[in-house]
Amino acid sequence: MIRIGDVLVSRGEGGVYGERMLGGARIWDPFRSKLAALYYVGTGVELTAGMRVLYLGAANGTTVSHVADYVEIVYAVEFAPRPMQDLLEVARRRPNLVPIMADATQPEQYAPLVEEVDLLYQDVAQPDQAAILARNCAFLRPGGRAILMLKTRSVDIRKTPEEVFRATLGELAAAGLEVVETVWLSPYHKDHAAIVCTKRAAGDARE
């Protein structure tokens, strides 16, 4: 990841959402982007120039635009029409961004469009976030990484964030994902946890 001093940045065309610039690069604000927060409080996954990414829950394209600055191609999935309008505008100016209007809970809707990816990133406000991630792992190459931004409050408002977090870890393990890093995104985002997993390569199933 590119850092100027302590500040996380990405190199690309600015002015997407009024982000500030630093030495010609776009400042990636951890308070606005959960992925940026992950790079501040944890390790995350190093974004590289050759990477192919499937991004679920692209919303207005704020974080997506930064990811697109780093990688080869981003398939950005968003469901709601209003944020999709903004995402299309961002995508028009970024040739390596493929906007897909579809429901992340139904990967068969966009399966004919999306190739195999190296990184699966998910940030959706749904109750069954672990199940959605597991279903979308069909797009992830064996050995590829998945990042789940767990919105604990969307899963179950009556349970504590820690309870939701533990239950989610169990579901991910059951889906055959190996959790490599977990970190809470405080102080940047409240009740949000980042979970980084690896999809086991075929024949790599450990006893």
Place this chain on the structure above:
Amino acid sequence: MRSYWFGDVDENGCHPADGDTAARVQRLHTLKTTMDGFVLPGWEDAVACGVCSDRATYISTLRELCFAAAEQQIREQYAGKDTELLQMVRTLDEMDEVINLLSERVVEWHQVRHPTFSRKYRKTPAHLMVRSISQRGRGALGMVAEQVEKLAAARTELAIEVSSRAGKVMPNCSALIGGLVAARLMSHAGGLHPLSRMPASAIQVIGARTALFAHLRTKSPSPKHGIIFQHRRVHNAPKDRRGKVARALAGKLAIAARLDYFRGEAVPEFLERAQERIDRLGTGDMS
């Protein structure tokens, strides 16, 4: 056979999807994909298919398709006639707030300029005060008052438009309770579809959230009515019968909302019977 955005692939090779982008969007909607054992598309397949020459053109062609598909989907989602009505009602409610706030402020300001002026014992409504201030006030005060008046005029115009639009979008609800209130119910529910799925008991207390939660939390009585109180049969009914009328009206509204959503046209037989029942309860004839 595996179907992708660029064509169908089977053991005999690849059959590219014909036509321009629009035709491909159409085809995309007809694809029935299951995730079991699905093999993901690769740009090499598309090149073999003759759809593109390299990875760069693969991406650009795919992007063109995705843009067209998304734009069409957005247009379809917005085409639901209630989407614009929703924005209109919310604008109307927000304008009411702004106009009230500014009117009060302008009058307060006017009082400071005229220390001997008081509104006590005058039966001048705020909007008339604003009018006289806009005519006599000097400088910024006069101009602000003038703008408030213009806003109020725009609000009146908008209210008329909301009413007539509601009459078209939700004819049955509008016939029962009036276009403006029908539109407000729809706005609170978040659209015609969510409103049509609401039980009558929920429709009855739309707009009475504070009272409802107070009731659920404490032992206070449940609210009898929310915004449907604005219907004359409800607020004109004697106090001991209001709940009954509100319940009947809400029941009929729930049916009306479903008719509006699924049929989209007025159903005279239903409206006649519903109106009759509400009127009978409202006037106290319990037979």
